[in-house]
Amino acid sequence: MKSNKLVFAAIAAVVFVAAAATAIYVFRNEIADFFVDIKARIDEKLLNRNGEYVD
Numbered sequence: 001m002k003s004n005k006l007v008f009a010a011i012a013a014v015v016f017v018a019a020a021a022t023a024i025y026v027f028r029n030e031i032a033d034f035f036v037d038i039k040a041r042i043d044e045k046l047l048n049r050n051g052e053y054v055d
Contacts (some may be wrong), residue, residue: 024031
């Protein structure tokens, strides 16, 4: 019984990794846009804090 649980856990882990990799592949453009937006917000806050203002 214990070996069955181990096999099931190994299969579930492989399926989880495959699903995560597929999701990253499918939504890669959206993920990249999200991080670009976050970087722009951080850069904007850093510029405003230094006393430099963007027109």
